[in-house]
Amino acid sequence: MIDLPLAFHLSDADETEQFGRVLGDLLASREAHPGSVAVLLSGDLGAGKTTLVRGLAVGLGADATAVASPTFTIRMDHAGAERMLAHIDAWRIGVEDLESIGFDELVEGDAIIAIEWPERLDAGLPERHVRIRLEHAASSDPNAECGRCITIDAPTLDARERRRIADGLSILVQAARISPPRCPVCGAPPAGESSTDAPFCSSRCRMADLGDWLLMRHRIEGGEVPEFDE
Secondary structure (H helix, E strand, C coil): CCCCCCEEEEEEEEHHHHHHHHHHHHHCCCCCCCCCCCEEEEECCCCCCHHCCCCCCCCHHCCCCCCCCCCCCEEEEEEECCCEEEEEHHHHHHHHHCCCCCCHHHCCCCCEEEEHHHHHCCCCCCCCEEEEEEEEEEEEEEECCEEEEEEEEEECCHHHHHHHHHHHHHHCCEEEEEEECCCCCCCCCCCCCCCCCCCCCHHHHHHHHHHHCCCCCCCCCCCCCCCCCC
């Protein structure tokens, strides 16, 4: 049985937008996903957050050409076929600013709420949400088109909703699936990106890894114990 989290390698902007389109189409159903659902988009500048939101707009039946980074307007609304897409850039705001942009009304309705830089809002984030992390993929070839790694989870949605999203993404997303990130100590899913324990699953694993380094149990490539100047 397929379940979240899932991870994919997105080779370019087209695959990033196609991922968003599939997710938007899945979330368009009020019956399958009642009430509002926030899509929390984390990643560095240029990681593809706004590109993914354009895909969400297409999947929801909204005008993707009207989607742009709302850094200065903070919130932009796009009418979809069945439900609205609200696009919020939280870079310039905090929890104390949410009332001024009508955030409570959004959450109480049935909109899909795409939030870039959700870490800025912390405790003000909606309970029902999908978490997406976009990261630039690494390559040893400086001339390679590395693309992006995307990880998606929905820890606060019920099991039926999670399975529906996981099944839909695994079947319809054109990008290659990859292994989702795991705690480097125990292999469990890592703590959320806003946690100080990430990429570990807990403070216990984080401290265990630190202890391994202090006791020189970790090895550099080749298996040799590193030498240190006295």
